[in-house]
Amino acid sequence: MNTTDIFRLVHPAIAVFYVFPLIGIATYFALQTRQRRLAAVNKEKTKIAPVVGQEHVKIGRLLAASVVGISLLGMAHPLIKTIIGNNVWAEAPFQVVFIAAMYGLTIAAFIVLYQAKTPAWRGAFATLSSMGIIILGCQPGIFRRSNEWFISHYYYGIVAAVLMVISVAALPEIYKSKAWRRSHIALNVIALLLFVGMGVTGTRDLLEIPLSWQEPVVYQCDFANKTCE
Ligand code: HEM
Numbered sequence: 665m666n667t668t669d670i671f672r673l674v675h676p677a678i679a680v681f682y683v684f685p686l687i688g689i690a691t692y693f694a695l696q697t698r699q700r701r702l703a704a705v706n707k708e709k710t711k712i713a714p715v716v717g718q719e720h721v722k723i724g725r726l727l728a729a730s731v732v733g734i735s736l737l738g739m740a741h742p743l744i745k746t747i748i749g750n751n752v753w754a755e756a757p758f759q760v761v762f763i764a765a766m767y768g769l770t771i772a773a774f775i776v777l778y779q780a781k782t783p784a785w786r787g788a789f790a791t792l793s794s795m796g797i798i799i800l801g802c803q804p805g806i807f808r809r810s811n812e813w814f815i816s817h818y819y820y821g822i823v824a825a826v827l828m829v830i831s832v833a834a835l836p837e838i839y840k841s842k843a844w845r846r847s848h849i850a851l852n853v854i855a856l857l858l859f860v861g862m863g864v865t866g867t868r869d870l871l872e873i874p875l876s877w878q879e880p881v882v883y884q885c886d887f888a889n890k891t892c893e
Pocket residue numbers: 687690691694695697698701716717718720721724725726727728828831832835836838839845848849852853855856
């Protein structure tokens with residue numbers, strides 16, 4: 665394996681050994697939080713500890729940051745590869761500065777979102793963070809699989825990251841209103857399905873992408889008819 669191939673493994677490896685376990689822990693506490701709340705509503709006895717709600721939120725906040733982080737990391741390798749491979753720094757330096765600035769602004773907006781108190785500020789920084797993720801995803805070099813968007817690792821990842829941003833932005837509202845609690849559950853069930861999709865599409869993409877020293881040969885193949893001379 666060459667260095668570029670090893671760099672390509674960083675994102676999938678962190679997703680597998682860090683992000684997916686967190687998804688499991690957050691989901692486990694989510695179910696317990698709901699079971700405990702329903703038991704209290706029905707005045708039933710329960711052995712579930714009262715801290716499960718707080719634990720869910722603690723892991724949830726970490727999970728949201730991790731999913732946004734892993735998406736930014738997933739985009740970093742193809743972007744850097746394109747910048748180096750196409751000599752972009754020499755030919756269009758503004759594009760490199762723009763991408764670096766977008767990374768900085770997106771991360772800054774997301775950090776501020778965690779501190780923001782009023783609904784207006786939370787809405788504003790959630791919008792800025794989501795826009796940053798989407799704008800970075802539109803840059804050249806990212807394989808979006810737009811003709812097959814419904815099985816695209818890219819589209820699933822962007823939607824999952826934005827759903828996590830929404831969870832952080834709406835955090836206080838989940839306690840306050842039934843409608844927000846229900847929306848939170850519905851949106852995160854979709855996020856869970858997308859995470860399953862991330863596992864499937866990510867491993868498929870790893871299988872399809874050739875090792876760097878194989879690229880010159882593999883990219884001569886006819887991908888439509890699935891033949892190699
Ligand atoms: C895997 C993703 C997630 C799933 C499946 C999920 C699901 C749930 C469920 C089922 C509940 C219980 C609702 C009820 O009592 O009926 C809940 C509560 C809650 N969730 Fe999530 N959630 C996820 C991620 C997050 C994230 C990322 C955050 C915030 C950063 C978050 C914040 C909250 C809050 C504040 C509550 C209320 C806790 C309480 O009542 O004590 N969740 N969630």
